[in-house]
Amino acid sequence: MNKFTISALALAVAGVFNMAYAADEQPTLSVEKKAAAAKVYFERCAGCHGILRKGATGKNLEPKNTAKLGQNRLEKIISYGTEGGMVNFDDILSKDDISMMATYIQQTPDTPPEFGMKDMLASWKVMVKPEDRPTKQMNKINLKNVFSVTLRDTGEVALIDGDTKQIWGIVKTGYAVHISRLSASGRYVYVIGRDTGYGAAQEVALKIKETCAIHAEAYSSSEVLHGPLQLVTKPLLILILDTGMPLVQDSLDTAEARFRAAGGAVQRLRPADVGAEGLTPAAAAALLLTLVYPVILAVAVALGHDPDRPATLSKVTQTT
Ligand code: HEC
Numbered sequence: 008m009n010k011f012t013i014s015a016l017a018l019a020v021a022g023v024f025n026m027a028y029a030a031d032e033q034p035t036l037s038v039e040k041k042a043a044a045a046k047v048y049f050e051r052c053a054g055c056h057g058i059l060r061k062g063a064t065g066k067n068l069e070p071k072n073t074a075k076l077g078q079n080r081l082e083k084i085i086s087y088g089t090e091g092g093m094v095n096f097d098d099i100l101s102k103d104d105i106s107m108m109a110t111y112i113q114q115t116p117d118t119p120p121e122f123g124m125k126d127m128l129a130s131w132k133v134m135v136k137p138e139d140r141p142t143k144q145m146n147k148i149n150l151k152n153v154f155s156v157t158l159r160d161t162g163e164v165a166l167i168d169g170d171t172k173q174i175w176g177i178v179k180t181g182y183a184v185h186i187s188r189l190s191a192s193g194r195y196v197y198v199i200g201r202d203t204g205y206g207a208a209q210e211v212a213l214k215i216k217e218t219c220a221i222h223a224e225a226y227s228s229s230e231v232l233h234g235p236l237q238l239v240t241k242p243l244l245i246l247i248l249d250t251g252m253p254l255v256q257d258s259l260d261t262a263e264a265r266f267r268a269a270g271g272a273v274q275r276l277r278p279a280d281v282g283a284e285g286l287t288p289a290a291a292a293a294l295l296l297t298l299v300y301p302v303i304l305a306v307a308v309a310l311g312h313d314p315d316r317p318a319t320l321s322k323v324t325q326t327t
Contacts, residue, residue, distance in 0.1 A: 034078065034110045044111035047104065050257055051096070052112075060116045065093065073113045081109035099261060148175060155187035155196050159209060159225075164198055183209060183227075201227055203292035204250040211248070211299050218307040218314035228255065228262040239271040246299070247275040250291035 036044060049058070055065035062068070073081060085105050088095035096105060144150070152169030158177070164184060166176040180198050183206035188197045200206070208225035215223035226235055228247075239245075245266045249259055259275070266273050276298055278284070278291045286294065307314040 034113050036107065036110055036114070040107055041111065041114075043104075044107050045117055046257075047100070047108060048111060050254075051099070052108075060112065068112045070113050070115060078106075078109050078113070081112065082106055085109060146175070150193055155189075155198070157184045157187065157198075159184075161213075162206065162209070164196070166196070181206065202250060202252060202255050203288040204248045204252070204255065204295070207250075207292040207295050208246075208248050210296060211246070211303070214300070214303050215306075217317050217320065218303060218312060219310055220312065220317075221306075228258040231262055232265055236265060236269065239266055239269040243271050245271045245273045247273065248292070248295045248299075249275055249277045250288045250295070251277050251279060251286070252288050252291075 052065075052068075055063060056068050057063045057065075060068040066072070076084070082105055084093060085100070085108055086095060086097040096108075100108065148168050149170050154167040154169055156165045156167055158165055162179065162181055162184070164178050164180050164187060165174050166178065167173065168175050181200060183201040183203070184198045185201050186199050188199075189195070190197065205225065205227045212223040212225040215221050224235070243266075247259055247263055249255070263273055263275060276295055278286050278294050281294070281298065283291075283294055304314055312318075
């Protein structure tokens, strides 16, 4: 063996050793950065990639996959998105944050705080006790062909018989229903709602339309940037109802910044504006409504409408 082959061999061995070492070593973040990254992940990524990063709409982001892509490639993907449906974040996150997220997703996923069986049972309201429930089907509806339709502005869900196309029931669900899902047995429909501020916004939009005949729409702060942002190319007033819940602050901040940057007239209302602190989300939403109602009333009257008698509406909702 000449000198050259020996040193080449030594390099190759060192290379293999380095690779093995690199695979073992996880990139690191300081404790504060890691907490910040976990928050961004929960708010911006978990919806598509899953809280445990096992993948859902988006791909699996566990270290066994992300480490192969490496820091640079991950930063590019997070910044610019991909044609396969990964969204770009270069207009939402700073370069530093994108780099932090690329590092974060190469680490072992955190165990999320659990909303366990105990918490669920504590929040459970039983409307009809199990022993009082019917044991056989009490209607003639084909339960295999039922549509659950969210009646957005009224805070209800309509159940429509898919065979006859008739509405056969309207259930009060509370505002801001996001999705309906059937239970495995088909006996129950679960509806899942959003933060109460969104519910209050739907009520405000409805009342502005009803009493002032002005078009108004309610959006959650996460949806509003998908398309409605474009409306701000014409004069637009944006009213943000902020319940003060920590979890929604980032999302509201982003929406506010984007609308302001695009030239929209933004007003953000918080319970704290009138000195109210520590309210539950539902109480905060109710308070926000009491702040907005007098303004809507004044506008309606100024426009010459009678808010108690909207010209085209009757008080009775007939569904048959
Ligand atoms: C709207 C849904 C959605 C959101 C939100 C989202 N992603 Fe994705 N992501 C996807 C989809 C879909 C893909 C697969 C894209 C493809 O195959 O080209 C993907 C792919 C990726 C990939 C490439 C994975 C691979 O193996 O190729 C990375 C990395 C990634 N996302 C990181 C993130 C991070 C970090 C966030 C939050 C800052 C995030 N994503 C938020 C939908 C999303």
